[in-house]
Amino acid sequence: VFGTAGGFLIAGGLGATADDHAHPAVGEAAHDHASHDHSQLSEWPADVPSPEIALTLWPDTGRDMNLRVDAPGFTFTPEEVNGAVTPATGHAHIYVNGEKIARLYGPYAHLTAVPEGAEIRVTLNANDHTEWAVEGVPLAAAITAP
Numbered sequence: 001v002f003g004t005a006g007g008f009l010i011a012g013g014l015g016a017t018a019d020d021h022a023h024p025a026v027g028e029a030a031h032d033h034a035s036h037d038h039s040q041l042s043e044w045p046a047d048v049p050s051p052e053i054a055l056t057l058w059p060d061t062g063r064d065m066n067l068r069v070d071a072p073g074f075t076f077t078p079e080e081v082n083g084a085v086t087p088a089t090g091h092a093h094i095y096v097n098g099e100k101i102a103r104l105y106g107p108y109a110h111l112t113a114v115p116e117g118a119e120i121r122v123t124l125n126a127n128d129h130t131e132w133a134v135e136g137v138p139l140a141a142a143i144t145a146p
Helices: 002-013
Strands: 041-043 054-059 065-070 089-096 099-104 108-111 119-125 131-134 140-144
Touching: 054 119, 054 140, 065 119, 089 108, 099 108
Parallel strands: 041 131
Antiparallel strands: 054 065, 065 108, 089 099, 089 119, 119 131, 119 140
16 A cells, blocks of 8 residues: 555656556557557757667567667657657667557566567657658667577
């Protein structure tokens, strides 16, 4: 009870809303993303070199994995999520086998119960959740789980 109440107090203090929610572990019942529009793109600023995204994946325990996203020239700005598009900033979205499982607000993530051979794809997203793109091609990278 105290842990739950404390979590609500902390979440409220951080500005979390009912829309800020955890996604199920890979393979569990999926959250309906039909209400989210992921079809729009934000064109990367022409005067800023686009980042070369590098993903590193290594095992944790069981089928859990740790993920590192390197995107030089991109700045994670979690404090601006759901705000206006600001050049070369935002957050990332993580997909496992095509299913969005999380937002990423920094370079590291812990992924639970990743199936062997799963494709892990990361997109760079503007504050308004549109995918950053260069000439209409989303800035994204993928890696296969061992």
